[in-house]
Amino acid sequence: MLQPRPGGVYVDATVGAGGHARLILERIGPRGRLLGIDCDEAALEATRRALAPVGPTVVLRRGNFRDLAAIARDEGFDAVHGVLLDLGVSSLQLDDPERGFSFRREGPLDMRMDQRGSLTAEQVVNRMPERELARVIHALGQERWAARVARFIVERRPLRTTRDLAEAVAAAIPRRAWPRDLHPATRTFQAIRMYVNDELANLEAGLEGAVDLLAGGGRLVVISFHSLEDGTVKRFLEHEARGCVCPPGQPVCTCGHRPRVRALTRRPLRPSPEEIAANPRSRSARLRAAERL
Numbered sequence: 001m002l003q004p005r006p007g008g009v010y011v012d013a014t015v016g017a018g019g020h021a022r023l024i025l026e027r028i029g030p031r032g033r034l035l036g037i038d039c040d041e042a043a044l045e046a047t048r049r050a051l052a053p054v055g056p057t058v059v060l061r062r063g064n065f066r067d068l069a070a071i072a073r074d075e076g077f078d079a080v081h082g083v084l085l086d087l088g089v090s091s092l093q094l095d096d097p098e099r100g101f102s103f104r105r106e107g108p109l110d111m112r113m114d115q116r117g118s119l120t121a122e123q124v125v126n127r128m129p130e131r132e133l134a135r136v137i138h139a140l141g142q143e144r145w146a147a148r149v150a151r152f153i154v155e156r157r158p159l160r161t162t163r164d165l166a167e168a169v170a171a172a173i174p175r176r177a178w179p180r181d182l183h184p185a186t187r188t189f190q191a192i193r194m195y196v197n198d199e200l201a202n203l204e205a206g207l208e209g210a211v212d213l214l215a216g217g218g219r220l221v222v223i224s225f226h227s228l229e230d231g232t233v234k235r236f237l238e239h240e241a242r243g244c245v246c247p248p249g250q251p252v253c254t255c256g257h258r259p260r261v262r263a264l265t266r267r268p269l270r271p272s273p274e275e276i277a278a279n280p281r282s283r284s285a286r287l288r289a290a291e292r293l
């Protein structure tokens with residue numbers, strides 16, 4: 001969907017361990033340019049070392065993709081041919097117990113993607129009022145047992161580790177209601193992580209910045225991993241693809257809205273069974289793409 005072309009200019013706004021970046025670099029060749037952005041210093045450091053041999057074709061910058069357009073222009077990238085967003089946590093982050101993302105490994109309740117962030121999961125879990133906690137777990141985790149989960153968390157305070165949190169959640173949800181193919185704490189961990197990192201607000205700002213940055217015919221490709229993200233991307237692209245967005249029945253247009261993109265995917269693309277077998281973490285991925293008008 002991104003179709004990187006020789007000599008093209010691209011932004012990988014979630015460069016992580018550089019897997020996609022490497023493939024883009026192969027396609028754009030030595031005359032192309034790639035800007036890689038990530039908010040996680042550890043990921044960026046490793047990727048900087050790994051991509052050093054590529055030379056000046058690639059620029060890596062620590063930052064949040066909510067500031068995508070400003071970062072890119074600051075680095076001399078404008079009117080680009082493509083922007084990629086591969087959302088969520090990386091395998092590096094998930095597999096490092098010290099980062100606190102995983103309920104399978106004991107670690108501190110951290111969950112910050114950007115280690116400079118001031119809010120941690122520990123603060124959310126131990127300080128947020130019960131009703132607010134229930135609201136967050138319900139809204140961002142789509143967890144129907146959110147009220148009970150919040151009550152169990154509050155009763156067990158202070159919680160110190162990812163295991164404390166996973167156990168509180170597992171105790172709160174009756175065993176008969178445990179999801180069949182998911183750990184019972186999956187949704188609560190997702191909700192707290194999204195809250196700590198302000199993920200949906202960042203995504204909206206990042207999508208806006210990406211469309212601003214694209215040249216006509218340039219492509220935006222977004223890979224998301226759950227329905228809240230995918231829904232945000234879908235609504236954004238539908239809105240950007242429309243002309244007038246005045247309320248129905250209004251006789252004269254007053255909004256002046258013009259379509260800025262054309263969707264390339266009517267439904268999100270999903271991984272094939274072969275891809276899921278080779279890379280089980282791809283199983284919930286959904287890809288949407290659009291072209292700048």
Ligand SMILES: C[S@@+](CC[C@H](N)C(=O)[O-])C[C@H]1O[C@@H](n2cnc3c(N)ncnc32)[C@H](O)[C@@H]1O
Binds near residue numbers: 015
């Ligand atoms: C799924 S991983 C990307 C993996 C990458 N495509 C690769 O091939 O290795 C998502 C990455 O996005 C980063 N990230 C998440 N939200 C971000 C944000 N708002 N701004 C910048 N980076 C972000 C995470 O730190 C993580 O490294």
